Amino acid sequence: MGELKEITLVKEGELHRLVLDQVTNLESTEYSDKVDLSRGEVLSPSGTFDSIATATNCLECHRGLEMHDMTGQRMEGVRMGNVAGKVVLITGAGAGIGRATARMFAAKGAKVVVTDVDEAGGRATVDSILSAGGEGLFLTHDVSSEEQWTRILADAESRFGGIDVLVNNAGIYIIAPLADTTLEQWNRLFSINVTGVFLGSKHVAPYLVKRGGGSIINMSSVAGLRGTAGHTLYGASKGAVRIMTKDIAAELANQNIRVNSIHPTYVKTAMADYGAAIAGLTLDEMGERMVPLGRLAEPDDVANVIVFLASDESNYLTGSEFVVDGGGTSIISV
Ligand SMILES: NC(=O)c1ccc[n+]([C@@H]2O[C@H](COP(=O)([O-])OP(=O)(O)OC[C@H]3O[C@@H](n4cnc5c(N)ncnc54)[C@H](O)[C@@H]3O)[C@@H](O)[C@H]2O)c1
Numbered sequence: 001m002g003e004l005k006e007i008t009l010v011k012e013g014e015l016h017r018l019v020l021d022q023v024t025n026l027e028s029t030e031y032s033d034k035v036d037l038s039r040g041e042v043l044s045p046s047g048t049f050d051s052i053a054t055a056t057n058c059l060e061c062h063r064g065l066e067m068h069d070m071t072g073q074r075m076e077g078v079r080m081g082n083v084a085g086k087v088v089l090i091t092g093a094g095a096g097i098g099r100a101t102a103r104m105f106a107a108k109g110a111k112v113v114v115t116d117v118d119e120a121g122g123r124a125t126v127d128s129i130l131s132a133g134g135e136g137l138f139l140t141h142d143v144s145s146e147e148q149w150t151r152i153l154a155d156a157e158s159r160f161g162g163i164d165v166l167v168n169n170a171g172i173y174i175i176a177p178l179a180d181t182t183l184e185q186w187n188r189l190f191s192i193n194v195t196g197v198f199l200g201s202k203h204v205a206p207y208l209v210k211r212g213g214g215s216i217i218n219m220s221s222v223a224g225l226r227g228t229a230g231h232t233l234y235g236a237s238k239g240a241v242r243i244m245t246k247d248i249a250a251e252l253a254n255q256n257i258r259v260n261s262i263h264p265t266y267v268k269t270a271m272a273d274y275g276a277a278i279a280g281l282t283l284d285e286m287g288e289r290m291v292p293l294g295r296l297a298e299p300d301d302v303a304n305v306i307v308f309l310a311s312d313e314s315n316y317l318t319g320s321e322f323v324v325d326g327g328g329t330s331i332i333s334v
Pocket of ligand 1: 091092093094095096097098115116117118121141142143144169170171172173192219220221222263264265266267268269270271272
């Protein structure tokens with residue numbers, strides 16, 4: 001990520017703060033009167049474009065701004081609808097998919113709130129974000145606690161001024177035959193995988209409304225789409241997340257809040273290690289057997305989809321399910 005600078009300007013009575021990414025040779029104040037928001041153009045003082053930011057996002061109106069050169073061509077490297085400047089809260093980001101997602105958001109200029117029950121893991125995620133020049137905050141958080149949701153959302157708002165995106169990622173995985181699955185396991189797993197998503201969606205929605213809308217991304221699984229032996233408990237929880245996503249999407253659509261679910265196959269984290277150990281296979285063997293593309297997912301394969309669902313480029317998508325499985329669910333291998 002390049003150096004990140006901000007320009008604040010008032011245009012026709014409206015305050016706009018622009019995040020400039022990958023700035024070269026730019027003294028930001030020189031540009032304050034050079035930005036024509038009505039046309040979405042940024043002009044350099046010299047009229048040339050060799051020292052212009054390659055991406056902007058307005059922190060006030062949350063729009064990506066496209067930049068054009070003097071001939072009207074869109075400038076190379078300009079990204080519309082990116083996530084720069086958005087405040088993104090990710091649960092369970094002290095490891096695995098959540099950590100990779102937090103790092104990717106930060107690298108793209110988002111302000112990332114990392115939450116986890118694992119304080120050491122969560123702090124390590126934020127340390128890696130800060131040392132790469134990004135912005136991040138860690139908050140200790142058990143997603144099954146309503147009181148803790150209330151606290152961490154208020155803390156996140158007071159630090160970053162609001163919340164634009166919630167990634168309900170935290171989850172646990174138990175594989176057990178039906179006969180051996182205990183009620184205690186059932187209640188514990190549901191309190192995290194399902195109640196956590198319910199509480200997060202319920203309590204973050206008013207914060208998103210204050211920003212004029214936002215995106216909620218819920219981590220389900222291919223186990224929420226298809227049955228697997230030993231997965232009564234986990235599969236039921238991910239199936240609940242799948243349909244809860246659509247119910248909440250229906251309810252919040254008129255407030256410009258989008259809600260979508262993600263359904264990965266095995267992703268190379270501690271969870272896949274656990275599944276592979278039970279199956280008596282290596283991760284490579286599982287990838288070859290289960291996935292038409294021949295490999296298990298990397299955490300970044302999932303993070304890429306999450307970042308897209310948080311960006312303005314996905315602003316017509318809600319109530320949908322995004323299968324990230326290298327073709328495993330939809331392709332029959334013969
Ligand atoms: N890895 C996979 O193969 C895979 C596949 C499909 C879906 N998923 C889902 O993706 C999500 C992330 O999985 P992962 O593979 O990164 O797992 P992981 O075990 O590597 O990380 C999960 C994180 O969630 C945290 N966590 C656990 N309980 C919590 C709680 N009560 N409150 C807050 N944080 C808590 C853990 O401390 C950990 O840091 C989960 O919802 C999982 O079900 C994973």
